[in-house]
Amino acid sequence: xxxxxxxxxxxxxxxxxxxxxxxxxxxxxxxxxxxxxxxxxxxxxxxxxxxxxxxxxxxxxxxxxxxxxxxxxxxxxxxxxxxxxxxxxxxxxxxxxxxxxxxxxxxxxxxxxxxxxxxxxxxxxxxxxxxxxxxxxxxxxxxxxxxxxxxxxxxxxxxxxxxxxxxxxxxxxxxxxxxxxxxxxxxxxxxxxxxxxxxxxxxxxxxxxxxxxxxxxxxxxxxxxxxxxxxxxxxxxxxxxxxxxxxxxxxxxxxxxxxxxxxxxxxxxxxxxxxxxxxxxxxxxxxxxxxxxxxxxxxxxxx
Amino acid sequence: xxxxxxxxxxxxxxxxxxxxxxxxxxxxxxxxxxxxxxxxxxxxxxxxxxxxxxxxxxxxxxxxxxxxxxxxxxxxxxxxxxxxxxxxxxxxxxxxxxxxxxxxxxxxxxxxxxxxxxxxxxxxxxxxxxxxxxxxxxxxxxxxxxxxxxxxxxxxxxxxxxxxxxxxxxxxxxxxxxxxxxxxxxxxxxxxxxxxxxxxxxxxxxxxxxxxxxxxxxxxxxxxxxxxxxxxxxxxxxxxxxxxxxxxxxxxxxxxxxxxxxxxxxxxxxxxxxxxxxxx
Numbered sequence: 001x002x003x004x005x006x007x008x009x010x011x012x013x014x015x016x017x018x019x020x021x022x023x024x025x026x027x028x029x030x031x032x033x034x035x036x037x038x039x040x041x042x043x044x045x046x047x048x049x050x051x052x053x054x055x056x057x058x059x060x061x062x063x064x065x066x067x068x069x070x071x072x073x074x075x076x077x078x079x080x081x082x083x084x085x086x087x088x089x090x091x092x093x094x095x096x097x098x099x100x101x102x103x104x105x106x107x108x109x110x111x112x113x114x115x116x117x118x119x120x121x122x123x124x125x126x127x128x129x130x131x132x133x134x135x136x137x138x139x140x141x142x143x144x145x146x147x148x149x150x151x152x153x154x155x156x157x158x159x160x161x162x163x164x165x166x167x168x169x170x171x172x173x174x175x176x177x178x179x180x181x182x183x184x185x186x187x188x189x190x191x192x193x194x195x196x197x198x199x200x201x202x203x204x205x206x207x208x209x210x211x212x213x214x215x216x217x218x219x220x221x222x223x224x225x226x227x228x229x230x231x232x233x234x235x236x237x238x239x240x241x242x243x244x245x246x247x248x249x250x251x252x253x254x255x256x257x258x259x260x261x262x263x264x265x266x267x268x269x270x271x272x273x274x275x276x277x278x279x280x281x282x283x284x285x286x287x288x289x290x291x292x293x294x295x296x297x298x299x300x301x302x303x
Numbered sequence: 304x305x306x307x308x309x310x311x312x313x314x315x316x317x318x319x320x321x322x323x324x325x326x327x328x329x330x331x332x333x334x335x336x337x338x339x340x341x342x343x344x345x346x347x348x349x350x351x352x353x354x355x356x357x358x359x360x361x362x363x364x365x366x367x368x369x370x371x372x373x374x375x376x377x378x379x380x381x382x383x384x385x386x387x388x389x390x391x392x393x394x395x396x397x398x399x400x401x402x403x404x405x406x407x408x409x410x411x412x413x414x415x416x417x418x419x420x421x422x423x424x425x426x427x428x429x430x431x432x433x434x435x436x437x438x439x440x441x442x443x444x445x446x447x448x449x450x451x452x453x454x455x456x457x458x459x460x461x462x463x464x465x466x467x468x469x470x471x472x473x474x475x476x477x478x479x480x481x482x483x484x485x486x487x488x489x490x491x492x493x494x495x496x497x498x499x500x501x502x503x504x505x506x507x508x509x510x511x512x513x514x515x516x517x518x519x520x521x522x523x524x525x526x527x528x529x530x531x532x533x534x535x536x537x538x539x540x541x542x543x544x545x546x547x548x549x550x551x552x553x554x555x556x557x558x559x560x561x562x563x564x565x566x567x568x569x570x571x572x573x574x575x576x577x578x579x580x581x582x583x
Contacts, residue, residue, distance in 0.1 A: 235528065292523070293523040293550070294353060294520070294523065294524040294525060295357070295525050295526070296525035296526040296550075297526065298526070299525065
């Protein structure tokens with residue numbers, strides 16, 4: 001486990017101007033992106049995507065089918081490269097790892113009693129270790145919002161640090177579950193704590209709540225990452241999950257990241273979309289860009 | 304009562320149950336026969352068409368799931384709304400230059416057409432479906448299903464416009480209607496009547512402007528299942544039909560004629576084999 005940081009409370013210092021944040025985020029997200037830039041943005045969206053299935057009804061067959069989709073996002077256009085990763089429940093990591101062996105697509109697993117995180121620490125850590133042993137390259141955990149909202153920041157920090165420790169070489173993505181945090185100040189503080197504890201990536205949501213990623217929340221977290229970089233020199237990634245369904249939304253988020261963290265962050269190593277239905281909308285837009293004819297959702301695979 | 308200021312209507316599009324101006328901000332000036340400017344009507348753009356098709360697609364399965372009887376009731380309600388605005392519709396036609404008696408007849412025909420298709424809704428399966436005799440122990444049934452989203456390029460007559468639209472939705476389709484020419488004002492008002500007839504949002508979308516600017520996008524759109532080219536001039540029909548065929552779209556030219564062949568044009572027949580027979 002990593003050293004306890006000097007003063008987590010000092011991270012509370014900054015307060016977020018909610019109006020200015022929302023206004024700036026809305027402005028950046030509505031930027032008009034056309035033609036070549038649009039195509040590049042859409043291809044980047046695919047390259048930065050964690051294709052996700054987190055349903056109770058998931059089966060090995062569904063995961064295998066999704067892995068094929070991850071390798072060939074548009075079955076009719078081999079020019080469109082694979083997505084960054086697939087994201088599954090821990091018991092299906094082995095299935096995904098076998099299906100993706102020898103390919104550049106990473107296997108990500110949620111772990112640590114996802115999506116609530118409400119379980120004993122040793123069980124959560126054991127779940128992480130098992131997922132890594134089964135072949136997960138990346139682990140998505142969720143912070144203890146109960147402890148966070150009660151002000152027990154050290155507990156939140158130590159939990160994440162222990163998870164990072166259990167990950168070994170795997171990357172740790174820490175979900176803040178922004179829908180339960182209540183304010184931009186809290187989102188910023190949770191970002192700072194999660195980064196101080198050694199997260200490789202901070203992530204908005206589990207996708208299980210109605211309030212998840214919004215442009216303002218993405219901007220808030222991107223600014224936290226930038227400030228953390230300035231203070232410590234550590235480069236932390238960002239993953240936006242939940243509610244990103246259309247290509248247009250995705251392009252808006254790319255603008256926010258590019259303007260806040262610079263284009264260096266527009267790579268699969270530092271930026272991800274966690275999504276399932278987004279891929280089909282992006283492929284529809286890519287097809288429209290290529291053919292000049294509006295494409296049909298029914299012609300794409302269902303996931 | 305003092306003489307109030309004349310409140311002129313802004314003629315807008317009808318997409319997904321709402322009345323947006325064109326996304327492009329463009330309008331089409333409409334003049335009377337004497338050259339006087341009547342209105343700047345919202346001129347639909349390619350992106351308005353895209354939005355309309357998206358709305359129609361989203362509404363289609365829900366509309367098709369309604370019972371034929373309920374669809375008939377709703378179309379009859381549309382006829383009632385047309386009747387209550389008969390004077391306004393006639394006035395809108397005559398203002399754009401349609402001769403008075405022709406306009407009267409056109410509006411009357413539109414109302415009759417809505418009633419006709421309202422009554423047709425729960426007869427369609429009886430007329431077009433069948434139980435087929437087959438050489439085996441199977442129940443073999445042909446039933447009607449709607450093709451899906453229909454793009455309708457209407458001729459510049461209100462009766463044809465209303466009849467095509469009613470026939471298409473009668474069969475469980477949703478529609479994107481392009482309207483212009485002499486019916487451009489009346490088509491704007493038609494949206495208001497549809498909106499007050501319990502027709503769910505997205506089932507009928509009306510795009511006013513210059514149909515010839517948009518019908519190519521409709522023909523090319525892979526998510527439109529049927530194109531009715533009744534209002535397309537002969538010289539461009541062939542091109543549109545070719546483009547529609549490239550994405551396996553059905554093409555019809557019903558002109559809203561009130562007969563079984565129009566109903567069949569907006570219908571697909573699916574046949575199922577069921578391993579059981581009706582015991583003699």
